[in-house]
Amino acid sequence: MKSQSEPTSDVTPDVTSDVTSDVLLSVRDLRIAFDGVAAVRGLSFDVREREVLAVVGESGAGKSLTTRALLGMLPKGATTSGTVRLRGETDIAAQRGRRIALVPQDALSALSPVHPVGDQLAAAVRSVAGVSRKEARARAVSALDRVGIPDAVRKARAYPHEYSGGMRQRAVIAMATINEPDVVVADEPTTALDAELQEQVLRVLGEQREAVGAALVLVTHDLGVVREHADRVLVMYAGRQVEQGPTERVLARPRAPYTAGLLASLPPDAPESEPGARRRRLPSIPGSPPTPDALPPGCAFAPRCPLAEDHCHQEEPGSWTADAGHDVSCHRWDEVPYPATELFLEQPV
Amino acid sequence: MSDALLDVRDLVVRYGTVTAVDHVSFTVDAGETLALNGPSGCGKSSTVAAVLQLRRPEGGEVRFEGRELTTLAERELRPLRPRMQPVFQDPYGSLSPRHRIRDAVAEPLKVQGRWNPADGPARVAELLDRVGLDPAYGDRFPHELSGGQCQRAGIARALASEPRLLVLDEPVSALDPSIRAGVLNLLTDLQDELGLAYLFICHDRAVVRHFADRAIEMRAGRLVTA
Numbered sequence: 001m002k003s004q005s006e007p008t009s010d011v012t013p014d015v016t017s018d019v020t021s022d023v024l025l026s027v028r029d030l031r032i033a034f035d036g037v038a039a040v041r042g043l044s045f046d047v048r049e050r051e052v053l054a055v056v057g058e059s060g061a062g063k064s065l066t067t068r069a070l071l072g073m074l075p076k077g078a079t080t081s082g083t084v085r086l087r088g089e090t091d092i093a094a095q096r097g098r099r100i101a102l103v104p105q106d107a108l109s110a111l112s113p114v115h116p117v118g119d120q121l122a123a124a125v126r127s128v129a130g131v132s133r134k135e136a137r138a139r140a141v142s143a144l145d146r147v148g149i150p151d152a153v154r155k156a157r158a159y160p161h162e163y164s165g166g167m168r169q170r171a172v173i174a175m176a177t178i179n180e181p182d183v184v185v186a187d188e189p190t191t192a193l194d195a196e197l198q199e200q201v202l203r204v205l206g207e208q209r210e211a212v213g214a215a216l217v218l219v220t221h222d223l224g225v226v227r228e229h230a231d232r233v234l235v236m237y238a239g240r241q242v243e244q245g246p247t248e249r250v251l252a253r254p255r256a257p258y259t260a261g262l263l264a265s266l267p268p269d270a271p272e273s274e275p276g277a278r279r280r281r282l283p284s285i286p287g288s289p290p291t292p293d294a295l296p297p298g299c300a301f302a303p304r305c306p307l308a309e310d311h312c313h314q315e316e317p318g319s320w321t322a323d324a325g326h327d328v329s330c331h332r333w334d335e336v337p338y339p340a341t342e343l344f345l346e347q348p349v
Numbered sequence: 350m351s352d353a354l355l356d357v358r359d360l361v362v363r364y365g366t367v368t369a370v371d372h373v374s375f376t377v378d379a380g381e382t383l384a385l386n387g388p389s390g391c392g393k394s395s396t397v398a399a400v401l402q403l404r405r406p407e408g409g410e411v412r413f414e415g416r417e418l419t420t421l422a423e424r425e426l427r428p429l430r431p432r433m434q435p436v437f438q439d440p441y442g443s444l445s446p447r448h449r450i451r452d453a454v455a456e457p458l459k460v461q462g463r464w465n466p467a468d469g470p471a472r473v474a475e476l477l478d479r480v481g482l483d484p485a486y487g488d489r490f491p492h493e494l495s496g497g498q499c500q501r502a503g504i505a506r507a508l509a510s511e512p513r514l515l516v517l518d519e520p521v522s523a524l525d526p527s528i529r530a531g532v533l534n535l536l537t538d539l540q541d542e543l544g545l546a547y548l549f550i551c552h553d554r555a556v557v558r559h560f561a562d563r564a565i566e567m568r569a570g571r572l573v574t575a
């Protein structure tokens with residue numbers, strides 16, 4: 001018989017109480033459903049001043065819906081419950097573009113095709129600040145300049161389609177940060193770009209965030225990006241939190257089998273010449289993620305989990321605190337080995 | 350003359366006045382994985398299209414199993430095509446949305462005159478099983494499969510042609526993180542077992558390091574020496 005600690009309540013445990021005053025954005029028991037099918041199922045987390053929170057998970061895990069909820073821009077037909085507070089305010093939509101701004105995956109969707117980029121930035125400035133047209137235009141140009149767009153004066157007069165993919169994404173970052181928001185939400189801002197541009201765009205995003213002192217919520221599926229850019233990480237699976245905590249702690253000692261499996265299945269970062277590093281089978285997570293309309297009973301990861309036991313198939317795990325600020329949702333969190341290489345090495349099919 | 354499975358020499362691809370591939374040369378041996386990297390727009394896809402003879406190059410040679418392909422007529426290419434098969438990035442893109450998985454995998458056998466009603470269905474089931482898909486999935490349509498399952502079905506379809514070379518264009522980058530390693534393992538197993546050669550396009554350096562025997566890099570249409 002293994003010992004099991006009691007689940008804490010849905011509300012994030014008070015290990016953070018000493019810094020509660022720092023909390024900018026606070027999400028409690030967020031639920032989002034379409035036609036009775038739950039896509040986000042009770043998510044709670046905080047974003048503190050100037051912190052970078054990464055949100056990782058599979059396609060369909062509910063990452064984008066969560067970011068849209070943060071911005072008060074959920075699609076029609078979505079039923080929601082729970083709360084999202086930005087500095088205590090619940091009317092987020094009213095603060096969009098001022099206190100909170102989005103960098104979407106697809107830069108084109110954030111820009112109007114029929115107006116010059118500089119005009120769009122200037123309009124964003126004038127929507128919050130009572131400045132002259134001239135002043136707004138000057139700010140637009142310097143914002144483009146800051147994100148590394150060459151010849152910003154001329155580029156400000158160009159249309160989005162005249163920008164390359166990487167430049168466009170920079171322009172969107174300029175747009176999101178021009179009013180010095182408290183929070184920037186970036187939903188996979190680089191997946192459409194190639195490796196080299198990805199690094200550049202993430203660097204620019206990081207610099208601008210620093211410059212305006214904003215917090216960043218960064219959705220990504222790249223654990224390398226998490227390691228490099230995030231202070232804390234929230235791991236999602238099938239609409240729920242699997243694990244959240246300080247990046248080093250979660251990556252160094254994941255407590256949920258899903259996180260441990262993801263880390264184990266990354267190709268080793270071995271030097272190029274190391275013999276035998278190649279061609280070894282990788283540890284891998286069997287099966288594939290469920291869709292929201294066909295969730296398994298109990299823990300949604302159970303059908304793929306090498307540690308699943310009867311209990312897991314019956315009861316959804318609550319939330320436990322593994323160590324300060326590090327919460328995990330798994331019945332067997334204190335038995336998950338690390339590294340989990342052995343656990344996820346299967347026989348050839 | 351090298352006895353490489355694929356020997357590409359001085360390949361040139363032009364679109365009007367733009368030179369997309371500028372005198373690129375490389376070889377791939379049987380059973381080997383060669384990775385081809387480079388930023389978007391550097392000419393990787395044009396190289397792949399010219400290797401597969403989906404687009405005739407403006408210059409150079411593509412020698413496959415010892416035969417020069419660029420001078421062959423389409424009629425002469427036809428029997429060789431099955432032996433070099435592409436697997437694309439978008440797992441749903443390589444399968445027709447209107448065909449059941451079973452029929453998509455059977456099609457190459459039928460087109461190549463190797464379909465036999467007596468054992469064809471069993472061969473399809475065997476191929477699906479080989480890529481780790483329950484043959485029951487044969488009844489489904491692509492949109493009824495997950496991305497990883499669809500990528501496996503695409504590989505099963507490519508295998509039906511009994512290829513020697515698979516051209517893998519970012520085969521895992523569109524897949525969910527939790528299923529990438531499984532598809533890479535499948536490719537590793539298939540190579541060990543069938544001696545397949547891979548021309549592997551991928552921008553994830555760690556994946557390339559793990560998976561490829563050698564890597565070459567393109568920039569603005571040319572190979573750069575690593």
Ligand SMILES: Nc1ncnc2c1ncn2[C@@H]1O[C@H](COP(=O)(O)OP(=O)(O)OP(=O)(O)O)[C@@H](O)[C@H]1O
Nearest residue numbers: 034039057058059060061062063064065066075292
């Ligand atoms: N407008 C909508 N109507 C109905 N269902 C939706 C809608 N938007 C999202 N969903 C469903 O909600 C679930 C979560 O979607 P979401 O876009 O948040 O996933 P995600 O984690 O961002 O995935 P990805 O990594 O693919 O972007 C999915 O199953 C999706 O099909």
Ligand code: SF4
Nearest residue numbers: 299302305312330331
């Ligand atoms: S609750 Fe059970 S099935 Fe779910 S991740 Fe933990 S051990 Fe695995």
Ligand SMILES: [Mg+2]
Nearest residue numbers: 063064065187
């Ligand atoms: Mg998304």
